[in-house]
Amino acid sequence: MQKQTFLTKNQQIVLNLVEKSSQPLKAYSILFNVQKKGLKAPLQVYRALDKLVEIGKIHKIESRNAFIACQDSSCQISKATAFSICESCEKVTEINNSKLSKYLNNFKDSSGMKYSKYNLEFFGLCKKCKNK
Amino acid sequence: MQKQTFLTKNQQIVLNLVEKSSQPLKAYSILFNVQKKGLKAPLQVYRALDKLVEIGKIHKIESRNAFIACQDSSCQISKATAFSICESCEKVTEINNSKLSKYLNNFKDSSGMKYSKYNLEFFGLCKKCKNK
DNA sequence: AATTTTTTGTTATAATATAACAATGTGTAA
DNA sequence: TTACACATTGTTATATTATAACAAAAAATT
Structure with missing residues (x-):
């Protein structure tokens, strides 16, 4: 099969x-x-x-x-994900920012380890909740 | 108290x-x-x-x-964290990279949401496991 | 059709985490 | 310095999240 x-x-x-x-x-x-x-x-x-x-x-x-x-119709594999999460209403939004993903996909730290995947979660207050 | x-x-x-x-x-x-x-x-x-x-x-x-x-003695609060995780041996290392943290602390996406915290996890194979 | 592999269904259980409440300890302020 | 407020503790019970094991059915391959 x-x-x-x-x-x-x-x-x-x-x-x-x-x-x-x-x-x-x-x-x-x-x-x-x-x-x-x-x-x-x-x-x-x-x-x-x-x-x-x-x-x-x-x-x-x-x-x-x-x-x-997944919000990105072109996404074939979950290997580079970023989200914003509102700590008040728990609304979650996938972040689709090519500069960010390029930066993170190319990121190398001192350990010499090559990363094949990342997951990033941002936390804060969404617009609605901030204005309450 | x-x-x-x-x-x-x-x-x-x-x-x-x-x-x-x-x-x-x-x-x-x-x-x-x-x-x-x-x-x-x-x-x-x-x-x-x-x-x-x-x-x-x-x-x-x-x-x-x-x-x-926490590996960073100056860290007083877990508001900006990044880790590398080996998917083979599960070794985890905290990443302390000022360029990365500066980039992420200043990151703003289109939603207008201000982030007060983030957590980033990189995955891959560590040096040891890659050479096996 | 026989074979191989994937997917399914099922029961049981493991692993992770929190609710609720009484008791105790500690800092603050009258 | 004692009474108050509230943080921390101990304890039992239970909620939530996730996987092991195995038999059966379905689909692709030969």
Whole structure:
């Protein structure tokens, strides 16, 4: 069997839900919402999430243990991700800034280690929350 | 009571352990190792960890759910952190690069949101693992 | 069709983290 | 210096997040 090029049923169900949401979803909230579609166990959700993250359709917000759909249609793999996170309303936005990604992709520190991937999370108050 | 300026007994016990370790420690591994010192419950460890993170003595490696001592003695608060993580041996190193931190502290994206904090995790293979 | 591999379904359990509340300790101020 | 306020502790219970193990079904390959 060659490498999977399409989404399986479970992956599609989970992706549809995550894409409908404007904000990151927790795994068990996803589980609850897809139970009517037949996904009954955590593993079914986690397996779909794992694959979707691997192929870059969704990203995991590590500091929140939550999953958000990729905003960049050209993204094929989650190897350079940046997000802004509002510490008040928890709104999360993917940052798509070519200068930033170029800077980080080329970053080398003194250790001589070459990085193949990064994840950056910015925290602060979003415009709405700042003006409250 | 004024804001705590020193470490409490539990915080000191947890910090000592984390500082002795060259690599990030998991909360329950910390718990196991401090049980002889009298910390018997997860909450005692998590509370100490929370405070130590807050005051910048340790950092949480979000993608690993693990805690590492701060390498920068001048660090008073965990508001600008960067790490390199080897995906093979799991070695984690704090990155202390003033150009990087300056760049990220000054970064503004199109949303107009002002960031007060960031956490950056680089992934790859460390020198040792690359040469295997 | 036989083989191989991926995906699925399922049960159980591991690992990570917090809620709630009573008790104790410590700094501040009357 | 004692009463107040509040931070910290100890404890039990439970919530949340995630994976192990294995059998069965589905899809691609030969």
